[in-house]
Amino acid sequence: MMTFRVFVKSLRLAVRTGKRFLLFVIIYAILLWLTADRLDTLMTGGEFWPLLLFIGSVSVVALVYGLLISNYRKTQVATLRCLGWTSSDIKWLFIGELMLVCFVAAFIDLEIIVHYLGIVGYYSPSHTVPQIYSSSAFLISLGIIVGVQFLGVFVAWRRMLNVRPMEALRKA
Amino acid sequence: MSEEYVVIAEQTTKEYRRGSEIIIAVRDINLKIKKGEFFVIIGPSGSGKSTLLNVLSGLDTPTTGRIILDGLDTGMIDESMFPKIRRERVGFVFQNFNLIDELTAIENVEAPLWPTSLSSKIIEERALTLLRHVDLIERKDHRPKELSGGEQQRVAIARALINNPKVVFADEPTGNLDSKTGEDIVRLLRKLNKEQGTTIIVVTHDQSLIKYADRVAYLKDGRITEITKGKSISD
Numbered sequence: 001m002m003t004f005r006v007f008v009k010s011l012r013l014a015v016r017t018g019k020r021f022l023l024f025v026i027i028y029a030i031l032l033w034l035t036a037d038r039l040d041t042l043m044t045g046g047e048f049w050p051l052l053l054f055i056g057s058v059s060v061v062a063l064v065y066g067l068l069i070s071n072y073r074k075t076q077v078a079t080l081r082c083l084g085w086t087s088s089d090i091k092w093l094f095i096g097e098l099m100l101v102c103f104v105a106a107f108i109d110l111e112i113i114v115h116y117l118g119i120v121g122y123y124s125p126s127h128t129v130p131q132i133y134s135s136s137a138f139l140i141s142l143g144i145i146v147g148v149q150f151l152g153v154f155v156a157w158r159r160m161l162n163v164r165p166m167e168a169l170r171k172a
Numbered sequence: 173m174s175e176e177y178v179v180i181a182e183q184t185t186k187e188y189r190r191g192s193e194i195i196i197a198v199r200d201i202n203l204k205i206k207k208g209e210f211f212v213i214i215g216p217s218g219s220g221k222s223t224l225l226n227v228l229s230g231l232d233t234p235t236t237g238r239i240i241l242d243g244l245d246t247g248m249i250d251e252s253m254f255p256k257i258r259r260e261r262v263g264f265v266f267q268n269f270n271l272i273d274e275l276t277a278i279e280n281v282e283a284p285l286w287p288t289s290l291s292s293k294i295i296e297e298r299a300l301t302l303l304r305h306v307d308l309i310e311r312k313d314h315r316p317k318e319l320s321g322g323e324q325q326r327v328a329i330a331r332a333l334i335n336n337p338k339v340v341f342a343d344e345p346t347g348n349l350d351s352k353t354g355e356d357i358v359r360l361l362r363k364l365n366k367e368q369g370t371t372i373i374v375v376t377h378d379q380s381l382i383k384y385a386d387r388v389a390y391l392k393d394g395r396i397t398e399i400t401k402g403k404s405i406s407d
Contacts, residue, residue, distance in 0.1 A: 002287050009279070009286055016274035079270040082231065083284040084259025084335070165258075166231040168270055 006089050010096025020072070021101065024065055028105035028145065029112075031058050036109075036141040040133035058148045062098070066152030069094060070159040077160050078168035087161055094156045098149040106142050177240075178339045178371045179205040179228055184237035186223050197223035198394040201237070207338070208369045210362060212381050212402065215391030221375040222343060224391065228373065229262060229341045230254060242338045259284060263332030263370075265361075267344035269324040271316040271331075277323075278303060278312040281330045295334075302330035306360060322353035329360060339371040346378055358384050362405070 014021055031054060038051040070077075077090055113132055121129040184201040187194050198220040205211045215221050226232035227239060230246040239246045242261045249257065271280045281299040288295075303309045306326040316324050325345060332340050342361065346354030358374075362384045365372045374381060382388050385402030 002289055005286050005292065009283075012279075013272070013274045075270065076272050079266070079272070080283070081255070082258060082264045083331070084255045084257075084262075085284075085287055086255045089287040164231075166226045168264070168266060 003089075003092055006092040007096050010093040011100050013093065014097035014100045017072075017097075020068070021097075024061075024101045025104045025108065027061055028058075028101055029108045031061065032102075032105050032138075032141055032145055033109050033112075035144065036133045036138045039141050040137035043134065043137060055144060055148065058145050059151055062148050062152035063155055065098065065101070066094070066155035067159070069097060069152075070156040073160075074163055075168060077163045078165055081163070081165035082168045087157070090160055091153070091157045094153045094160075098152050098156075099146065102142070102146050102149055105145075106138075109138070176206055177204045178207045178209075178242055179203065179373065180240040181228060181234075182238050182240075184227060184234045184239060186220075186227050186232065187235040196394055198227065198391075201227075201396055203228075203389065203396070203399075205339075205371060205373060207371055208365070209371050210365045210384060210386045210402070210404070211371070211373045211389070212385035212387070213373065213375045213389045213391055214377065214379065214382065216377055219391045220394040221377070221391055223394075225341055225343050225373070225375045229264070229339075230257065259288065259335055261335075261338045263335065263337035263340040265325070265328050265332050265340060265342035265345045267347040269316070269321075269328045269348070271324055271327055273316055276313050276315055277308060277319065277327045280316070280327055281334055284331060284335055298334055299330070302333055303327075305333075305364065306330045320353075321349050322356060325349060325353075325357050326360060329357070329364070333364065333368070333370065337370060339373060342372060342374045344376050344378075345374060346376065346381070351380070354378065355380065 035051065035054040035058065038046070038054055042048060042051050073093070080090060116132070117129045121127055181201045181203040185199045186197045188197055189195075201224065213221055213224060223232070227234050228241070230239065230241050230249075233247055241257070244257065272283065275283065278296070278299050281302055282295050285295045285298070300309065300312070303312050306329055308323060308326050308330070311319060311323060316327070319327065340361075345361065346357055349357060358381055361372055361374070364370060374385075383403040383405045386404050388400050388402050389396050390398045390400075
């Protein structure tokens with residue numbers, strides 16, 4: 001109950017960060033698209049290394065995002081610790097933000113696909129639509145990206161463990 | 173009798189190591205702060221005020237001596253117990269307010285209780301009551317950036333009180349405010365202290381706060397040089 005409440009609040013916090021949230025949603029939407037596309041190619045007999053390249057890119061982005069959040073939220077975390085939040089409560093703040101970014105990115109990709117296919121289908125003489133990538137490639141890619149996010153969560157959380165509550169008392 | 177006192181410091185010293193040098197930030201502190209007291213610790217910059225606040229509130233452990241916070245010896249408590257103690261017994265007010273920018277005033281006040289088993293409805297009711305007390309009910313849905321410094325500090329005071337703490341530690345609560353707003357904040361702290369019986373310990377360099385205190389401790393070079401009675405002005 002209380003963990004769920006912290007998780008829900010973390011989603012609200014994430015959305016309200018504005019520019020950072022939007023920037024990473026766009027980055028993840030692009031990476032998800034490219035990963036799904038490469039995975040789809042691999043499933044139909046393509047090469048493996050481009051997929052690895054994109055998974056590597058997602059890992060790097062997740063790490064950067066984790067570091068960025070931990071830096072940005074340092075004073076907040078110190079304050080929350082003064083207010084009695086445990087390390088586990090704080091972990092949910094990061095999980096919420098990183099997961100939300102992934103799912104909003106996936107939603108945007110789906111929206112683009114639906115609209116793109118709608119427009120192409122409408123204007124094509126035979127009203128047929130091209131296949132972009134398979135739904136299984138999309139879902140597996142989303143799973144990979146969500147999984148890789150835990151790398152970011154772990155990095156952010158480990159850094160936060162070193163934040164002592166008394167840092168909240170530091171003067172600006 | 174320790175029950176009468178909410179904070180007791182016995183022969184407390186805090187040392188820091190800076191490179192090869194050992195710095196004694198506070199030394200031989202003996203203090204007994206009564207329940208319901210408005211206690212002001214005053215001293216110039218670098219006198220060890222913040223270190224003393226850290227140690228008294230259990231945010232830091234003393235190098236020698238001991239601190240008894242609401243009957244608990246902070247040196248004997250397991251590290252994992254501190255979040256629970258802070259959540260149930262202690263409130264903090266910071267010089268920089270330390271509100272979370274992405275949350276509204278009411279959400280900031282509620283935040284300490286989110287990880288507790290209390291229902292969201294009870295938490296909201298408590299937050300609304302406190303916002304009424306600090307006269308900010310009209311501004312409850314505003315974010316910190318939309319509030320003045322004084323309003324932000326009032327939100328921070330409401331947040332410090334949401335868990336009905338035994339003691340509130342305020343670190344230079346007027347430090348980032350103009351003198352008129354600062355005076356209003358101290359009056360509010362004093363009013364809450366009188367009405368709710370919460371012990372308030374204020375660390376400051378601002379001499380104008382003395383008149384509101386029940387007692388004043390003067391800190392110089394890490395030592396308490398004098399403890400006097402304040403004027404205990406309520407409004």
